Amino acid sequence: MAELVYPPVIGVARTMFKALDLRFDIKGTENIPKRGGAVLVSNHIGYLDFVFCGLTARPAKRLVRFMAKESVFRHKVAGPLMRAMKHIPVDRAAGMDAYKHALRALRSGEIIGVFPEATISESFTLKNFKSGAARLAQESGVPLLPMALWGTQRLWTKGHKRDLGRNHFPITVRVGAPMEADPTEPSDTLTERLRTRVQELLEAAQRAYPVRPKNAEDTWWVPAHLGGTAPAPAQAAGRGHH
Template sequence: MRKWLLRLLWVAAALLISLRYRVRAVGRERVPAAGAVLLLGNHVSWLDWLLVQIALRRRLLRYMMERSIYESPVLRWMFRLGRTIPVSSKASKQAFEEAAAALNAGEAVGIFPEGGISRRCEIEKFYRGFEIIASQSHQGEIVPFYIEGMCGSRLSYTRKTHAGRRWSLRRPVTVVFGAPMPLGSSADTVRGAVMQLKDTIAQ
């Protein structure tokens, strides 16, 4: 029942998002259709988690999320339904263990390693929390991704500083997925892969 309800919600969300955003996926065949995978990429807006999910054929992606957002009275029911993994500085160990258990169960987990939404439209430092998760996981691989097009949007912190682009009825957004990487890849290595994806789009 939970899975069917989630799929229904994803379909509804995708339809709503399509009214404002034209999402294009590049390289989504690099994300395995089944089995453990850790998706790591940049964080530009409040909508990123949904854009990545829409860009994939694979549903039921589990995300790690800051607990203060997870506890939102309005959205908490949805986060719980989607089995989102709340994380905070005071309870990171439990969150890391839950994420590792999800990978060991063959699930897909999404993390934004910058630790928050960028305020400069730049790829910030990648924190090493996901390395701890990977070290506790017995299977899976990393797939890096890069989101292009949300810089300066109303749902970002860069609305005023990067709002020079021409307004359009449907904002074009590209989510590009990179080649799979070993689960033991370092934060710097994964960040470098995401940077390369950014450069690929810019060409």
């Protein structure tokens, strides 16, 4: 079936990024398979993360189908677009439907995008991973593709006004080598290995990030353990909203 909506949406996103004069530093796109299924797994620090994750698959001429919470699909503008791009709605109360939908897509050779932390991390550090991504890869016999984003929180994230001005924000992305998902390995063990790998990629992206906060007010996007004023993980968890 022809992809009538997804490519033009990517075109619009690219135009927007040009207008915002974002500076991209993306490494590891050669790890995205040119064909066959895979589960792309990323940290989650901003509302636009899925767009940046999707960009990493463009050199391989692939489109990523993201698992996203069902409320996005109810939005009058985003909803029809999400459906037309074949993203997968996740109803937290009945997650099995989304799981089966993703499994079918993987078996038919699609790349599925998953944020295993489930919600945006307000501390900008890695939260615990849900095991769904690992289980999907194991059950469908496809590799896991770990990746990490950094800088996207400065554009638009939870609890902060979006900043879509021409700020020349750098966006750093690192895609790791595919990880085999051995079906005999306990999914929790695989999930922990996956999380460790994403953590390594996140630290690599943070080290490569070319800017430091300009002043004391600008430290909100830097995690506490790196000297910033983002809430520490325990504090962020205590806020208790989704």
